[in-house]
Amino acid sequence: MTMPRPAAQAPIRRGPGTWLVPASLYALLILLIYGVFGFQLLSDGRSLLEVDGYMRLERVLQLHATGGWWDSTLHDSNAPFGEDQHWTRLLDVLLLLGAWALQPLTGSFSAALHWWGVAIAPLFHVALAFAGCWAMAPVVRRQGHLVLALLAQPTLWGYMMPGRPDHHGLLLLVAILALGVMVRTSRGEEGRGGLAVLSGGALGLGIWAAPEVLVAAAIANVVFGLGWLLGQRPGARFGAMHALAMTAVIALAIAVEYPPAAWSTIAYDKVSLPQLGCAMATLAAWAGLWLVEARLFSGPARTAVAVLVVGACGAGLLALFPQLAAGPLASVDSRLWDVWLAQVREMRPLLSYDDEGGKIILFLGPVAVAALGVALAIREKGLAGWCRSGEAAVALFAAVYVVLGLMQVRWTVYQGFALAQPIAGLVGLAERGIDRWRVSDALRSVARVGAIVLIVLGTDIASLVLQAGAQGLETQRMKGQLAACTPTAITPALNDAALVGAPTGGDTKLTILAPMNLSPALVYRTDMRVIGTPYHRNVDGILDTNTVYRATDDAAARAVLDRRRVDLLLLCPRMNGEADGTLAHDLLSGGSRSWLAPLALPPAAEKQGFRLYRVLHQGTRSSTE
The missing domain is CATH 3.40.50 (Rossmann fold)
Known part of the structure; x- marks a missing residue:
């Protein structure tokens, strides 16, 4: 079917009323869907869905019992020596506060902590519903389409299930808030500095929870930087405020996480001096650009200065922390790769799931649909109009995490919200094309439903069919037996x-x-x-x-x-x-x-x-x- 280009379209309405109601309905669906699983876990009293959750709660129980804030060693692991952990206190505090609030209802701190541990991931998902609908409001014509696309993103549901008291929801939340700021700055908005503080502060909190959020911070600075090179608002002052907020939060994190004698700790898998160095180098770069931007009017001049300033700051950062580019696992003992890490599913490349083609389609199918949505949006608006609309920032965010997801499956959780935007746009294009059909209203309605099912759920359905076909009844029975050891x-x-x-x-x-x-x-x-x-x-x-x-x-x-x-x-x-x-x-x-x-x-x-x-x-x- 050929999609005719409309001569003109009404501007996208972006007031709170346009996204609050769909976000609330999405949040309600989340709670209803997750409720059944949550009650099953609560009925046992000590069960969780995922292995990290047990250690997270045990860590909080130890903190509650001993009060050892700066003691990052879990004493009942790696017996008799104890296990030094790379997790930070940020999620611990959220778990503590929720458990203390529930303790009057349960009668004991441990029971309250378990209840809260079961519930916290779905509540992160609820927060994501509102953050995501706000973030995409400028680039989504109908929020209902966005909600439908989000409901079909498997990675979101998998990581936010009840009984997963982990930081994945928190990390995704701060990344999506930052993405919302990227979208708005791409459209020339500045928000009187509030958006800069929001993005920098949110990303600082994310880096506090886990250094992997540095990827989202890098994407944000690329988006802000491209806007600066093109002479668009907001300028370098916005970037400097963003970097200052991020620097302040990371400095606070170091002061909170370590005793004063350990503030000079260098760790690549936990917030410390290398992550603070990243924020300070970013701040230095933006401050340098701010000082000279009034004298730079041409694109080539801005590009030359940006390369010089950013290159100098980056070189200085890597000279101080040479392993930073290798990522959070830079200092991992090489012996662990052979005996353990190479077998961890989340660390494997997505395409290594060669015996589970249905799962590959489950992850990459929405990518293909979103790519079609991007192509048609560019065709409709033109490349320049598409970039100015803010949709290019969403596409860049999605593309980075799709590539990372191909290398390691754990990154796929970040792509869901970004992929939902072009998928929602594709649904809108299909509906507008169907509205021009000269057929009865009933047939037009059936066609709309069919288009939504095909675009939103088509790859999910194909994945399920392939997985079911690849596993005979005997294979399923054997696999069920081997999946024991609970x-x-x-x-x-x-x-x-x-x-x-x-x-x-x-x-x-x-x-x-x-x-x-x-x-x-x-x-x-x-x-x-x-x-x-x-x-x-x-x-x-x-x-x-x-x-x-x-x-x-x-x-x-x-x-x-x-x-x-x-x-x-x-x-x-x-x-x-x-x-x-x-x-x-x-x-x-x-x-x-x-x-x-x-x-x-x-x-x-x-x-x-x-x-x-x-x-x-x-x-x-x-x-x-």
């Missing part, structure tokens, strides 16, 4: 003192060596210490856990277990995929060791394939002897 099945046994026995060596808590992706749940749901966890700073814990499970020489495994005074060894088929000849494979295949005493597990744990052993150190005897 905390709810094993923790009742681990909390049974009569079964697991008492700690050895005078310890007050038992130490268990368990699969890394299960360990955070065990820390949270039991009173035990663990060894390996899926976090890059726990290098020794990860390497020692792999040494035990993959040992082909019992002496190597026993050396680790003895050194860490491990009381219990836990295995499960889904999480222990070690090769033939290793300790884990042998034990799961029915083998035994004289220095491991098997413990009888309840039926629920045995059904999932769990195996639990008491470690017999020198001087101890098996109860079966």
Whole structure:
């Protein structure tokens, strides 16, 4: 169908009334959809949806119990040494405040924290509904189309599910607020400095939560910088105010996160001097441009000065912090890539999902639809008009995160809101084309519904069909069996003192060596210490856990277990995929060791394939002897 170009269109209305009502309906749908999942998690009392959530809540429980604000070590992990964590206190404070507010209703802080932990991600999604509709208001003609497009973005729903008390929602929220400012500045708006403070402050908070928000900060400065090169409003003063707000928030973060003696800490995976250096270099660049912009009238002159100023600031930054360009994982121990990081799904390239073509379409399908929307919008408005409308800023934001998502799946969460805008525009173009059909109103209405379903849900439906076709009933049955090893099945046994026995060596808590992706749940749901966890700073814990499970020489495994005074060894088929000849494979295949005493597990744990052993150190005897 050929889309005729309308001769003229009414300007997009952008008052609060145009986006508040659709945002409120979107928020209501979020709460209704998530409500069922949330009640299921609350009924158990200690269950969460994702592994990081357990460690997040355990971290807050420790802070509440000890008051150790500057103590970033989780003492029940990497036993007996403790695990230094790269997370910051920003999300901890949000979790604390919510738990304190709910405590009068639950009667205990731990129960209140769990309730709030289940609810916080959906509430971030609610906040995103309002932030996203505000951000896109200047570039979306009908907010209802935007809401429909957002409802079909799988990454948004996956990361904001109940029971995921993590920072992903917070990071996306600040990025979308900054995107809203980019859209407005592309249209020549300045907001009397308020927009600059909003974008800089929001991005500063995001960097406080996780350095990956530096990507969004870079996109913002590119958008502001391109506008400055073209001589558009707002000018360099706006960029300087934006950078000043970001610098102030990051400086505050360092003062809050570290004791004064540690303010000079250099860390690439946590807010510290390198991130402050980025903000200060940005501020220096914008301040330099502000000083000279009144004398620069031509585009070439502005370009030359910008290259000189930005290049000097960037070179100075990299000279001080040479690993900054490598990203947050710059200082990760290289040994972890082979034994762990290379297998983490979120760290894998999207196209590596070669056995799940449906999932690739689920992520990249909306990209193709959005690209068509962008092409038709440029055709309709012309390239210059499209850029001045603010839609180019949205497209740049989406393009950066699509490329990053192709390299590592975890980045795909950022692309959803940006992709929704051109998809919504494509729906609008289709509707306007259908309105010109010389057919009955009933047929026109049917066509509108069909167009919406095809544009908004077409790739989602295709993905589901492909995934269903690729998995026969037998494959689904086997996959369901292997997906077991749940905390709810094993923790009742681990909390049974009569079964697991008492700690050895005078310890007050038992130490268990368990699969890394299960360990955070065990820390949270039991009173035990663990060894390996899926976090890059726990290098020794990860390497020692792999040494035990993959040992082909019992002496190597026993050396680790003895050194860490491990009381219990836990295995499960889904999480222990070690090769033939290793300790884990042998034990799961029915083998035994004289220095491991098997413990009888309840039926629920045995059904999932769990195996639990008491470690017999020198001087101890098996109860079966």
